[in-house]
Amino acid sequence: MYHLLVSFCEWLQNTDWALNIAGSTWAYPYVQMIHFSGLSLWVGTNLALDLNLLGVGRKRMTPAELSGALFAWNWIGLGIAVAGGFMLFATAATSFIVNPAFQLKLGLLFPLALILHIIVQSKARIWGQTTTTPAVAKFAGFTELLLWLSVATAAVSIPIFEHI
Amino acid sequence: MRFCHWLSQTWFIAWITNSVVMSTLVELTHYFSLFLLVGSIVIVDLRIMGLAARRRNATQLADDLFPLMWTGLALNFLSGFLLFAGDAPTFWVNWVFHIKMTVVLVAVIFGVIVQWNVRRWDRPSGIPIGAKLLAFVSLALWIGSILAAVEVPALTSVG
Numbered sequence: 441m442y443h444l445l446v447s448f449c450e451w452l453q454n455t456d457w458a459l460n461i462a463g464s465t466w467a468y469p470y471v472q473m474i475h476f477s478g479l480s481l482w483v484g485t486n487l488a489l490d491l492n493l494l495g496v497g498r499k500r501m502t503p504a505e506l507s508g509a510l511f512a513w514n515w516i517g518l519g520i521a522v523a524g525g526f527m528l529f530a531t532a533a534t535s536f537i538v539n540p541a542f543q544l545k546l547g548l549l550f551p552l553a554l555i556l557h558i559i560v561q562s563k564a565r566i567w568g569q570t571t572t573t574p575a576v577a578k579f580a581g582f583t584e585l586l587l588w589l590s591v592a593t594a595a596v597s598i599p600i601f602e603h604i
Numbered sequence: 605m606r607f608c609h610w611l612s613q614t615w616f617i618a619w620i621t622n623s624v625v626m627s628t629l630v631e632l633t634h635y636f637s638l639f640l641l642v643g644s645i646v647i648v649d650l651r652i653m654g655l656a657a658r659r660r661n662a663t664q665l666a667d668d669l670f671p672l673m674w675t676g677l678a679l680n681f682l683s684g685f686l687l688f689a690g691d692a693p694t695f696w697v698n699w700v701f702h703i704k705m706t707v708v709l710v711a712v713i714f715g716v717i718v719q720w721n722v723r724r725w726d727r728p729s730g731i732p733i734g735a736k737l738l739a740f741v742s743l744a745l746w747i748g749s750i751l752a753a754v755e756v757p758a759l760t761s762v763g
């Protein structure tokens with residue numbers, strides 16, 4: 441399985457488009473822009489809902505209303521972030537898969553945070569009927585916030601492990 | 605320039621720059637606050653353009669999201685200043701960094717204009733076309749500021 445993954449990464453890294461992005465001074469920043477714009481939508485809207493569940497900030501809308509209002513662009517954001525992230529990954533796939541911070545980010549923290557987000561988003565309709573949320577909603581919102589912070593910590597730690 | 609040299613050599617900035625944990629923490633704050641800042645303003649811009657949360661009125665959405673935007677901006681500015689201070693003399697003369705800061709400043713001005721006017725634009729007859737155009741410019745400016753930010757290391761190997 442691991443050898444298959446390494447072979448896939450070697451192939452991916454040597455595709456024409458991946459080589460073009462990696463070797464171009466103008467294309468790489470545009471791909472980064474796509475990744476960060478998608479992340480802004482995805483993480484920004486996740487944080488807005490988590491903080492609303494926690495009762496932080498102004499609350500003209502209930503968590504159920506806010507979750508509904510943000511739903512479409514929340515997932516569009518993830519789509520954009522994943523598309524940009526995949527292109528960035530492709531430029532140095534063989535280095536990324538052996539990087540412990542990247543492994544922790546994509547192998548454990550991101551799937552956990554994503555699963556919890558799906559639960560929080562679906563439960564927000566029940567928990568968030570009024571502006572006052574139950575303790576379980578606050579706990580779920582706080583845990584999701586911590587998990588996205590952990591994903592981001594792993595992501596910013598990737599360069600630290602690049603030369604180890 | 606003398607101030608930049610002094611700033612980068614203060615014990616506090618040198619401590620952050622030389623500590624892996626502290627510099628990671630500052631970087632993490634910068635990214636996370638960027639997501640909060642851009643995510644919330646872009647949703648308001650998209651609502652004004654008629655592309656998001658059409659069942660909610662724009663004022664209600666803006667009232668809930670603008671405090672997050674300003675919190676994000678404050679944290680982003682603070683962490684950004686600490687990152688700048690670590691290599692202040694280099695950033696001070698970096699032309700791409702100047703472009704980035706100009707785009708960010710204009711984007712913040714557009715953010716203020718949107719916040720001041722959203723209540724007036726939010727009419728039952730629909731949001732005026734001029735407001736939609738302004739929201740589009742605001743959205744483009746925030747994406748432009750992300751592009752300018754990633755162009756700093758790409759074009760000048762700084763940061």
